[in-house]
Amino acid sequence: MAELMGTPADRLAQQVFRRVRTEGGVAGLARGLGISERQLHRRCLAAFGYGPKMLDRVLRMNAALDRARTGRALAEVAAVSGYADQAHFTREVKALTGLAPKTLLA
Structure with a gap:
């Protein structure tokens, strides 16, 4: 950045x-930025390679994985990071990376 x-x-x-x-x-x-949603999406595509919602998903996942690297249980990490439960966290990580959280953390 x-x-x-x-x-x-x-x-x-x-x-x-x-x-x-x-x-x-x-x-x-x-x-909050004073632009339209379409303009926000176009600007995000140009800057990050994907839209603002995907950026949000990636940043949330990265923050959760950082928390998991401290040794916290995945269920606790999921709850603190805003996922509904550990299964939701696992599905999201798999959707974004193709790997389970435990595999990424190994």
Whole structure:
């Protein structure tokens, strides 16, 4: 993200990266940034390679995996990270990476 420091579009990408997990969905994020949802999606595709919702999923998964690396139980990690349960966490990790969390953590 450090290389995205120069242009106004890059600053928008930085704001998206920082705020996507806290703005209450794509609509709230777009509203908070003062752009349309379609424009947000286009800007995210250009900056990250996928839309804001996928960015949110990836960042949530990465944060959860970081927590799991500390030795916490996967059920606890899932609960703290906003997943419904451990099975939901496992399905999401498999959907995004093709591997189970335990395999990624090994």
